[in-house]
Amino acid sequence: MKQDLKSELTKKIIIDEAFKLFYENGFKSTSIDKIMNASALTKGAFYHHYKSKKELGLEVISLKLQKRVHQGMIIPLKDSGDALKILELTFLNRIKSFPLYDKQHGCPMNNFINEIGDYEIAYQSALKKIIENWKAELVTLIERGQRENSIKNNISSQAVxxxxxxxxxxxxxxxxxxxxxxxxxxxxxxxxLYLNQLKP
Known part of the structure; x- marks a missing residue:
């Protein structure tokens, strides 16, 4: 049991340090050596958990990027109440919540998309999945707003x-x-201004 906990902790350290370095310096320019130096772990510890940087990158996308989008941009869309107001508050609150560090480094998911979105199909699929989930939740909320008459019926929920x-x-x-x-x-x-144009 202790070994399992130690193993999970080691993985968490690697993922956290990798995410930070990918975010600050880019995915392609961050080597396994840099990640191991930052995490104060050996290369052996890395290869015990991951076959390659690609495998680690995919885990960072699923455990860090997907989680950030889910918590910040999807969960708030599930609130009850006026759909248009929820849309506005979700985007407004998220923009206002970012510390200076995040503002200076941009969106980690967007950085990944711009750097490696067309680099390999596995990265493309993992990043696209996050966007598609986000889009699906937005469509659900917009269409609820249309049924409840808080959003125009003659607009495409997908396009919005x-x-x-x-x-x-x-x-x-x-x-x-x-x-x-x-x-x-x-x-x-x-x-x-844009959301006001969606009012019926």
């Missing part, structure tokens, strides 16, 4: 969902170029 995801991911990347949050304030004003 894709637009909201794209705008959010885009502003996370753009914010990396700026030293303050003015660009985020402009995004939030634009979001409010």
């Amino acid at each position: 969902a894709v637009y909201l995801i794209s705008a959010f991911e885009g502003i996370r990347g753009i914010r990396k170029l700026y030293q303050d949050d003015l660009i985020l304030d402009e995004y939030l004003n634009g979001l409010s």
Whole structure:
């Protein structure tokens, strides 16, 4: 039992350090050696748990990126109440919740998509799965809003969902170029204007 706990703790250390280094320096430029140095573990410990950097990368996507999106952008969509208001609050609250570190480094999922989304089919599939889950939850909420008459019926729920995801991911990347949050304030004003157009 103790060995199992030690093994799980070692994996958690590797995943946490890998995520941090991938986020700060990029996936391709982060070597296994750098991850092991940061985690103060041996290369043997790495290969005991992972066959390759690719396998670790896929685990970081499923355990770190997917979790971040699920907790920050999907769970809030399941709230009861006015669907349009929930949409606005989910995106607004998430943007406002990011510390300076996250603003400076952008969205880790978006960084992965831009760097390795077209690099290998396994990465592409894992990242696409996160986007598709997020999109599906947005569509569910939008269509609930349409049934409850808080969102226009003559709009495509799929199109709105894709637009909201794209705008959010885009502003996370753009914010990396700026030293303050003015660009985020402009995004939030634009979001409010867009969502107002969805009212019946």
